[in-house]
Amino acid sequence: MRKTPGNELALPVPKPGKGQQRWLHDALRQMILRGSLAPGIRLPATRDLSRQYGLARGTVASVYEQLAAEGYVAGAVGRGTFVAGELPENMQAGLRPLWRAAPQASSLPKSRLGHMLAASPFPLAALPPATPFRPAVPDLRAFPTAVWARVAAGRLRRSRPDWLQDGDPLGYVPLRREIAGYAGSARGIACSFGQVAIFTSVQQALDVCSRLLLEPGECAWIEEPGYPGARRVLAAAGADLVHIPVDNDGLVVAHGIRAAPNARLAYVTPARQSPTGVPLSAARRQALLEWAHRAGAALVEDDYDGEYRFSGRPLAALKSIDHDDRVIFLGSFSKLLFPALRIAYAVLPASLVEAVTGALSLVTRQTSSVLQVLLHEFIADGHFGRHIRRMRLKYRERAEALQSAAKRYWQGALLLPEIEAGLDVAARLTPDGNDRALAKAGAAQRLELRPLSAYAARESQAITGFLLGFAPFSPEEIDAGARQVARLLEHVPC
């Protein structure tokens, strides 16, 4: 049963001339009927309410009795008085709950950029558990919940008052030191913790950085096909998006230079292009950095799942050869640990550190220290490294399971490249087919097929196929899912 936190009640001001008992009865009845006092809510004790409003305690008790007789509240000795679940006049709607009156209220018009801000490509409600082949998610069943709870309990017990107040807007320094060390050893990025900023998500980092750097209407390069999350958040910041095609070496830099030589920013996924999976070649990296230098542009490097590599050498980040200090490197713990944690980070150019500090402080104050302190403890105790090593072995096995299932069941109708890294892989339909229709047919049988065509801003640039996630599924689930997909490919005309 719910309680009223703090046990105070805000009643309308008494109208002169009405008796106290009549006023209190009408006020409570109206709050119940309008929904301010929802079914199941406990009313204050008669003693508290009488003191608060300067009434005789007997007056309050009489009103409670009258409301009970009328069916608005129900009481139990020693437990208190609660708003009834079924209300007597509720269906007569003489006094409808206020929030339901909204349809006749005029609606608030959105601004032009507001419309873009509201157009999210992400799910707008909690998702059901993943079924094959949901991409871009880790195996949440394998997360060491018990260890996480134990670490959290120990750490929170040792909370000091100064951890409870707002900290550095850029984030908790020990966590930023860990991230700087990791960016150095695993991604080749020489940086100090002072350049590391903690965000709630990569989306937030993109939002803040693009607002800091772009005047509304200025050009930004974006990969085509490319990540819709980045495309939409840049558009909502007022960017004029220039869609630059991607080939087997990644972003076609020369195309970008022809199309928008004076762009202020370019968003790239050099480790594994999203969604094609192609790494940006060394020559293109060089060309991109040289262009950015000439144009005075910023480069945003989204390293969304670079940590999972199953074969070949780890690629150093674009940021590692950024001698002109123009690359904003973005990483996230959503895919390394779990998405609901909501901790991401940026390694910033030195010239952006001050502005990002101010902007984070102004628009969010900071990412919760509670989370940052727990994550730091989890890393410092070695649990993070252990988890990643375990997951890399697991995901490699699953990548192999998907490759063999593809050979076995799909007979070339859906082409898989070699899986070297990541949590998912772009499988191409041959010949090009209607991936959206297939995805829809698949959804009816609980198959999650993310169509590749959804990653293209322009229909004409679309490649067709699916971004297939393998990380959260057992080899058996992958095999069964692949057979389902094979039947779909046979029976659904595309």
Add this chain to the structure above:
Amino acid sequence: MRKTPGNELALPVPKPGKGQQRWLHDALRQMILRGSLAPGIRLPATRDLSRQYGLARGTVASVYEQLAAEGYVAGAVGRGTFVAGELPENMQAGLRPLWRAAPQASSLPKSRLGHMLAASPFPLAALPPATPFRPAVPDLRAFPTAVWARVAAGRLRRSRPDWLQDGDPLGYVPLRREIAGYAGSARGIACSFGQVAIFTSVQQALDVCSRLLLEPGECAWIEEPGYPGARRVLAAAGADLVHIPVDNDGLVVAHGIRAAPNARLAYVTPARQSPTGVPLSAARRQALLEWAHRAGAALVEDDYDGEYRFSGRPLAALKSIDHDDRVIFLGSFSKLLFPALRIAYAVLPASLVEAVTGALSLVTRQTSSVLQVLLHEFIADGHFGRHIRRMRLKYRERAEALQSAAKRYWQGALLLPEIEAGLDVAARLTPDGNDRALAKAGAAQRLELRPLSAYAARESQAITGFLLGFAPFSPEEIDAGARQVARLLEHVPC
């Protein structure tokens, strides 16, 4: 000692013609000198590195030995090889850490709104513990840390995989239900949980809502003097701010109607104007709602510390009489529990729910479910209500301590109104003096005096005095602080 999470190392690509041992030695030495491998970082085991780069294990071992002989690394049998704390060539700077090279790199220019976004009025670093009279903070020493840790441990142990994935962008439904019930009973707001949105901070809610509603250059009313956090975040969203004076009945609505009849939004603090503490009168509330209806404007009601009321009746929120559904009601747990939690909420007009869902999903995805689940458990178990009731008694006692100290020591040089609610009070200097100079002199002796003049956007509108916080200090600390202030008033010319 720090570990390299995942134990992978991103080395530069070998140049043809260099021997493997020579290449590996140079690559590691360069990473150490540039700072990619920071002092104390553990190098991968020889077995892992040799496998990863297809080298003989003996080659890797020789390189490690050579680096140790040269002083770049230090090893201990069974513990691994670590980058040395003191580097041999570090001072010669032949190869400076890459991030220190930034000064000669060109800096990234900020956009016009970016400059505003970067101009935060909040502290840009972690603060030391509060000393008298820091305003706007609760007593963190009184927070029940042990209870919080116990609740968290129990809840996190029961984490299910589906809590680990991204949830509803508006927030965790059980928490939103608690908030809707609380807004109904304590603030008189009839709402459903569907209208409640969880944010990281009130600042974030303001940022999202103003970007959704305002075209750049459109007018927004703001109180003068008023809350700098709101003023700056609205400006960074492109609002043209219209500063509306405040008198003893709160915002002078008629002035706003004359100055900017077609404003799209008004930001108000009706329960306790920030910083003056004046509640918005009933007549002004009605006038404000009527204007908003005629103008088609949105009203933002920031209820920043309305929950702490020591005398008088709780005032129903402006939102409780918002029959036209134009008021965005904002509340926060920062002052009820602790700031580092970073959970705030909005009760939205029905016509904004969909847009805010999309915007939250796009720019942050959601506030961490970990935090929301813990907060919900803390509330549902009754700890929240208990804490608020305890704190209300404590803060009332402290408010009284401040009132008596003011009478005793300040002899009218600093005038305190009756304290009815909140965590702080606006004390006026009589005659008007230089509150900034006094604050500076106070800071030298660890007195935190927040000048009221800092709340005015225009010097001419400034009132002088201090926003004095009493909530986090014992009656003894308050008395001692008040005596310090008295000496300051005597000796510093203002």
